Amino acid sequence: MASVDQFQPPAGSTTDAIRVALVGNPNTGKSTLFNALAGMRVRTGNYPGVTITKKVGRMTLGDCPVDLIDLPGTYSLAPRSPDEMVAVEVLSGDLQSEPPVDVIVCVLNATLLQRSLFLVSQVLELGRPTLVVLNMSDTAQSRGLRIDAQRLERNLGCPVVSTSASKRGGIDELRQRLADLVMSVGQSDAGSDSASQRRDDWALPESFYQICDQFRSHLIQSACVPVQSGKSTDDLPANTAELPDDYLLQRALLDRGGAAEKRLVRKLGAAILPVLNETRDQLRSDFDDVVDMECSSRYTWAGRKLDGVLSQGSGSGGLTDTLDGILTHRVLGLAIFAGLMLLVFQSIYSLAGYPMDWIDAATGWASDLVTDAMQPSILRSLITDGVIAGVGGVVIFVPQIALLFFFLAVLEDCGYMARAAFLVDRIMRLFGLSGKSFLPLMSSFACAVPGVMATRVIENRRDRFATMMIAPLMSCSARLPVYLLLIGAFIPSITILGFLGLPALVLMSMYAVGVLVAIPVSLILKHTMLRGEAAPFVLELPEYQWPDPTVVFAKVWEASREFLVRAGTLILAASILIWFAAYWPGDHTRQYELQAELAQIDQQLDASESSPAEPLLQRRDEVSEELKVISSDLLESSLLGRVGHAIEPAVRPLGWDWKIGVGALASFPAREVIISTLGTIYSLGGDVDEEDEGLIGAIRAATWPDGSPVYTIPTVLSVMVFFALCAQCVSTLLVIRRETNSWRWPVFSFTYMTVVAYIGAMLTYQVGSLWTAG
Structure with a gap:
């Protein structure tokens, strides 16, 4: 094990700052402590090649x-998830493009010290200067636990500080002790008592370390280790210098097929595998089960370190035990959970409506401003219909995202989120998922964009990706205008069983179809592309506490900013591409002339002090009608319209004509765009909604060349089923790209959902046509 006496600040570091990493189990208050130390001077990004968010705060000591550096929570340095992998690689200095860590701050839950010390025993073996923080010390005290921090410091051989991060208790002392440790970095005697341990004080049996020494020797003797240029193969120091540190060798022996083994193979090549397996066989003969050996040895070590440290005084479980008796009750707990979720989503729906209306109004105001300032032209169309509409289509999601992540942060920080996952886990097993997938899926009924982003609360990669793949199947609010338009126009207002309205039943069915399809899709994914051993649903129920406003605000700000900066730019680009496809290559000269004349007439009407002249009003109506017809013709002759005509043979089995096909294509940026697209196609203009009587009348009157109606009940149901199942939302797909850090998953999502939607719509139309014909 490396001694801190040889420790030097990293050479060639990309920063002149000392790098301090915060590591700890989930639910130890690590993020709250991070915010207390770093304040608002935080920058976020992604670790290279992964989707795990990196949070770095700059401070001065x-x-x-x-x-x-705020590392993802981990219970062990034997990683089982991408988050834990990142934490281990950063701590071990094995992550590319990331300088080594100089100091480690290990944050523990003061109420669960023996379990938390398992991680401490592994961290100390890294040989880095280490400081241990006993967080939630106030909670431990309320439970009657008395902790002798000074004795624990002597036992561990590293600084120990007691804090209560949520109440900012002990932060000043932590800063001072951390400053002392940071100042000592690079000095010859730095941290001699904080990171280095005597071999007889290591957590694992001495015979294990002896076998590790033999493993190192075997690697050198078998020429598995590359030799420095100009050195002899018998030059042991040169060979030793090329070896990874002892910690990586130890973890590779302990974790068969794990991350450490893969990293070791990357460093030294596959030639080490025979030596590695031979050494493992020796370990198995000595210890039978090395996993059990490590667990029991580390907990035994933790028990020794806590000797004389803990004592039990008077106290009780307090508020947490009382609330858990109610909130995790099999019946009452579910009822409270259902009510709370209803309140959350109703709040998102209601409260987000106001800022969304303001954003929509601001978008309209900006578009009108440009329209008044510029003559009709391709540039004006690009700015108003492409850029401004695209920006508005991005920003309008922010209120929902901010509110959703506000509620997520509050529920998580107060401790209720874990209870919610526990309550619904049995239901989510139907999907092959765990209880942590429930909230992202429920969020997707409002909007799949924040729903996909909310999958970050799921640690298991397979569950997280499976949830992302089925989240768009939940009928979001953008589908509602399509449902309302078609149901209002074609579904008769009759009752079934004397009380159930047919329109309400059809609307409920559209919401149910996505959920019903999601179940087999998720199960198929978990047995094919995302197959693997079922991850154990290990859930820690943290102490209840008041949410930290700083942490809540930071999570809301980070989610909103990240959506705008990263996903928003892609959504804007896609919106402009769709505008171009709907604009080019038609001749818009006459359209511009009519738009200019219509604007001039409106100015004359506004300037008229008396009643406007009848000829002026008549001319305005004539220009408006001609403009609608020309706009419809231009859309039909555009690239988008031509593609619509080209795909008409493919959509005829669904009961669609080319106009419905163009509406489906144009709604790719956002599903609700089909309403305005149909308005333009039917020469009504794009400024229509689902309640527009003219649009309802136009689609009712639409006919095939033989005079038969286009929109029959089977056709209407086919369109709604297609929109219920298809990935008609570029925003969602681009957020999936952002969250998975790959184009593979959004392409797969779009492909499978389009195929499922097509098959579902075709079956709906064909079966419905046979039913009505019979």
């Missing part, structure tokens, strides 16, 4: 600049 004395005259020394410090980069404080």
Whole structure:
């Protein structure tokens, strides 16, 4: 094990700051502690090649600049998830493009010290200067636990500080102890008592470390280790210098097929595998089960370190035990959970409506401003219909995202989120998922964009990706205008069983179809593309506490900013491409002339002090009608319209004509765009909604060349089923790209959903036609 006496600040580092990493189990208050230390000087990004968010806060201790890194929560340095993998690679200095960590701050839950010390035993073996934080010390005290932090510091051989991050207790002492440790980095005697341990004080049996030494020797003797240029193969120090550190060798022996083994193979090549397997066989003969050996040894070590540290005084479980008796009750708990979820989503729906209306009004105001300032032209169309409409289509999601992540942050920070996952886990097993998938899926009924982003709460990668793949199947609010238009126009207002309205039944069925399809899709994914051993649903129920406003605000701000900066730019680009496809290559000269004349007439009407002249009003109506017809013709002759005509043979089995096909294509940026597209196609203009009587009348009157109606009940149901199942939302697909860090998953999502939607719509139309014909 590396001694801190040889530790030096990283050479060739990309930053002049000391790098301090915060590591700890989930639900230890690590993020709250991070915010208390770093304040608002935080920058976020992604670790190279993965979707795990990196949070780095800049702070100053004395005259020394410090980069404080908030690592993902982990129970062990034997990673089982992408988040834990990132934490291990950062701590071990094995992550590409990331300088080594200089100091480690290990945050523990003071109420669960023996379990938390399991991670401490592994961290100390990294050989880095380490500081241990006993967070939630106030909760431990309320439970009657008395902790002798000074004795624990002597036992561990590293600084120990007690804090209560949510109440900012102990932060000043933590800063001072951390400053002392940071200032000592690079000195010859730095941290001699904080990171280095005597071999007889290591957590695992001495015979294990002896076998590790033999493993190192075997690697050198078998020429598995590359030799430095100009050195002899018998030059042991040169060979040793090329070896990974002892910690990586130890973890590779302990974790068969795990991340450490893969990293070791990457470093030294596959030639090490025979030596590795031979050494493992020796370990198995000595210890039978090395996993059990490590667990029991580390917990035994933790028990020794806690000797004389803990004592039990008077206290009780307090509020947490009382609330859990109610909130996790099999019946009452579910009822409270259902009511709370209803309140959350109703709040998102209601409260987000106001800022969304303001954003919509601001978009309209900006578009009108440009329209008044510029003559009709391709540039004006690009700015108003492409850029401004695209920006509005991005920004309008922010209120929903901000509110959703506000509620998520509050529920998580107060401790209720874990209880919610526990309550619905049995239901989610029908999907092959865990209870943590429930909230993202429920969020997707409002909007799939924040729903996909909310999958970040799911640690297991397979469950997270499976949830992302089925989240768009939940009928979001953007589908509702399509449902309302078609149901209002064609579904008769009759009752079934004397009380159930047929329109309401059809609307409920559209919401149910996505859920019913999601179940087999998720199960198929978990047995094919995302197959693997079922992840154990291990859930820790943290202490209830008041949410930290700083943490809540930081999560809301981070989610909103990340959506605008990363996903928003892609959505804007896609919106402009769709505008271009609907605009080019028609001749818009006459359209521009009519738009200019219509604007001039409107100015004359506004300037008229008396009643407007009848000829002026008549001319305005004539220009408006001609403009609608020309706009419809231009859309039909555009690239988008030509594609619509080209795909008409493919959509005829669904009961669609080319106009419905163009509406489906144009709604790719957002599903509700089909309403305005149909308005343009039927020469009504794009400024229509689902309640527009003219649009309802036009689609009712639409006929095939033989005079038969286009929109029959089977056709209407076919269109609604297609929109219920198809991935008609570029925003969702681009957010999936952002969350998975790959184009593979959004392409797969779009492909499978389009195929399922097509088959579902075709079956609906064909079976419905046979039913009505019979």
